[in-house]
Amino acid sequence: MTTVAPADAPADAPAARPRRTGVLRQSGTVAWRQLVQIKHSPETLLEVGIQPVMFVFMFAFVLAGAMAGSRHAYLQFAVPGLIVQSTVLITARTAIGLNTDVTKGLFDRLRSLPISRTAPLIGRIAADFVMLLWSIALLLGFSILLSFRVTTHWYQLAPMLLLVWVFSFSLSWAAILAGLKASSPENVQALAFGIMLPLTFLSDSFVVAKTMPGWLQAIVKVNPVTMLADSIRGMLVGGPVAEPVTKTLIACAVLLVVFVPLTLRAYHRER
Numbered sequence: 001m002t003t004v005a006p007a008d009a010p011a012d013a014p015a016a017r018p019r020r021t022g023v024l025r026q027s028g029t030v031a032w033r034q035l036v037q038i039k040h041s042p043e044t045l046l047e048v049g050i051q052p053v054m055f056v057f058m059f060a061f062v063l064a065g066a067m068a069g070s071r072h073a074y075l076q077f078a079v080p081g082l083i084v085q086s087t088v089l090i091t092a093r094t095a096i097g098l099n100t101d102v103t104k105g106l107f108d109r110l111r112s113l114p115i116s117r118t119a120p121l122i123g124r125i126a127a128d129f130v131m132l133l134w135s136i137a138l139l140l141g142f143s144i145l146l147s148f149r150v151t152t153h154w155y156q157l158a159p160m161l162l163l164v165w166v167f168s169f170s171l172s173w174a175a176i177l178a179g180l181k182a183s184s185p186e187n188v189q190a191l192a193f194g195i196m197l198p199l200t201f202l203s204d205s206f207v208v209a210k211t212m213p214g215w216l217q218a219i220v221k222v223n224p225v226t227m228l229a230d231s232i233r234g235m236l237v238g239g240p241v242a243e244p245v246t247k248t249l250i251a252c253a254v255l256l257v258v259f260v261p262l263t264l265r266a267y268h269r270e271r
Helices: 020-039 043-068 071-103 104-113 117-143 154-181 185-201 213-221 224-237 242-270
Strands: none
Touching: 020 043, 020 117, 043 071, 043 117, 071 117, 071 154, 071 185, 071 224, 117 154, 154 185, 154 224, 154 242, 213 224, 224 242
């Protein structure tokens, strides 16, 4: 006896998408794809690593004397800010890389697969966070060679990296939105760096906020970059930790609440 398929079930119906339990695995696969490409373009590691090293060099030998009187004193203040700057710049790289993948049609191919629609986005964020870890490792290593010292405890690096990951993940959704909206990698590069660099310098990452005009101090205090820089500074060289960490987490929650829905809507509608 032959079983007849229901008339309303098309023969070429696409396979059902997997449950959300597979999102992490699928995102990991996408991230691995991004990282494997490094063996074909190892200069990517140099590109991501050379920038923080150059900033440490310039801050130590060009600005330290004028800003703090000695190289050691200024590095103790500025290295946490440089870690934050690397985090912000990596999110700009996320926007540029994602826009390149979209314009080349990679995301159209991924969307045709039976995977979660958010997996390509989360995978891109995860891959770039690995690159951020590489950048931070070089930054800290070179800073230590130039007299920077962790004056609290080395185990503070673990919660510091966790906080950096939370901040990077939250800010990346804003970067992804920029990547989706821009018409070309060149445009998204101009947009990303035009926003990210002022975000860094309008903070107390490299200059004590009290030296700024009063109206600018008000902006600096509500800047999430300031909150993260103060958190890292407290963890690595001493100072308040609980208050800036709490403020950083609140800022991250606001970023997620605002930009995740906007990004997913733009991704589903425009791509």
